[in-house]
Amino acid sequence: MLDFDTCNAARLRRDPAYDGAFFTAVRTTGIYCRPVCPVRPPLTKNVSFFPSAASAERSGYRPCLRCRPETAPFSPAWNGTRTTVARALRLIEDGALDTGTVTELAARLGIGPRHLARLFAEQVGASPLQVAQTRRVQHAKRLLNDSDLPMTEIASRAGFGSLRRFNAAVSALYGRPPSSLRKPAP
Incomplete structure (x- = not known):
């Protein structure tokens, strides 16, 4: 984790180079943000920094609705469909389709079977089967x-x-x- 002064300077500059490297939590609002959040910066005395969104949430903070910290670079949401396909490939490697169906695999991933087939066609060039x-x-x-x-x-x-x-x-x-x-x- 970066030191307080480095994080604070990056937050005040809204430096995109630090987006995803840390998260800013604001004690007075109970909200955590990305360093690039467009809202007016809170006072330095009211902020603390966390290395991940999960650690900020574990400490009782909720995500900002403006900057959507769950979509910070390198998070599963930011990786988008690549994360879904990677998880599907791991499940297939573990034998998910040896006894189950593509529909059951898609349900485990939280998507429909047609969408799963489209994702595989785009990213893998082959169907899950x-x-x-x-x-x-x-x-x-x-x-x-x-x-x-x-x-x-x-x-x-x-x-x-x-x-x-x-x-x-x-x-x-x-x-x-x-x-x-x-x-x-x-």
Whole structure:
């Protein structure tokens, strides 16, 4: 965290270089702001500084309705849809679509399935199901290379609902059956 004098000087100048680096809390109003807030600056004796919006809220301050500190640079709201897609990708990596649906994934993210599909098309270039399928096939390929597990066990561990779907997905991608991808025993 920056020292008091540096934060105070940046606040008084409304310096955009410090936007998101700290938040100004005003004791007399109970509100916290970004350093670039357009309201009349409060007296220095009434302010304190916090490194994050969460720490200001934990101390009992509420966000300013003018400068909207929750949208400060590098916050989830500022990152916007990138944050949503990144969270969706983490959930898919954790197997959210192995047993659930895209609709359920979208609900967990607080958006609709059509919006989720649009976000993936814009930012990933593939649908959530295609991402999940690629993850499953890659996991299966690693298991084929690194283990001597039976095909049914590989299919199950990779997140496929059935051996038939596993065979079809691997064959569609590699143009040959999964058994031919397995490294021969030395």
